Amino acid sequence: MNSITKYVTMVLLGFLLANSIYGQTSKNRNKMKLNAGIITEKFAETKKFYTEILGFGITFENEFYLLLHTPDRSSEISFLLPNHPSQQPLFHQPFKGQGMYLTIEVDDVDALYQQLKKKGVEIKIEMRNEPWGDRHFAIQDPNGIGIDLVKYAPQE
Template identity: 65%
Template structure:
């Protein structure tokens, strides 16, 4: 009986210590979500492009702001009108169409490539396999943002 009590106490101590350690870790690690934003006058064109070609949904929209989400709601992307009076100066300047890209990982890059071609979306980089393992192609949104559509695979070597 004494041995059974000892085993039970050790088990309870182990579970309690594990819970305490997990609780301390969660208190020390804050959670973050990322929502990249682009300041553009082309909000309606952008909405149409992302919904029709990439299956994005609209999370929130008003006259100067559009928040979109990927299928499955795993990521968000927002668009804001430039020079809007509700925004501080830091968020008023329009994107100039260079120096930004998005990478979107997809399950079937070949199928998506075929759909983009059927829809007449201009392909900026034809589908290809890279030595490091990516299979991808690239398009461009109405704002000049390059979009790399990729299926990650293991490198051949």
């Protein structure tokens, strides 16, 4: 094997090895799934709000934990009672109602806006169009969490 052939072989082997390592790392990253959790004393009110107002379904529920999913099952959110003996102290303190928001992207923000108004849900930020093209409005859940309901503008 001449030196050029050896060099090309080494470059190709290096490329294949790097691609194999990168491919594994990339695959592992794709397995990550986020589930936001809120510790709340307002367990019943929260369940009612998300299921009856926003149409979420119940994935799992017991006396201290509630896992809900969006109507299309693409995302989940969980709620936990504070100070539950089954949980470590890190998960005991309840959310204090500030410094958090959720964004829910919907296909038809105008229809959802009308549905929520008919249900008597208080609209905290009226329907508006943003200069960058998004159309949205906001409500608040029983825990004080602002929920931005938005139809994103297509990116050009």
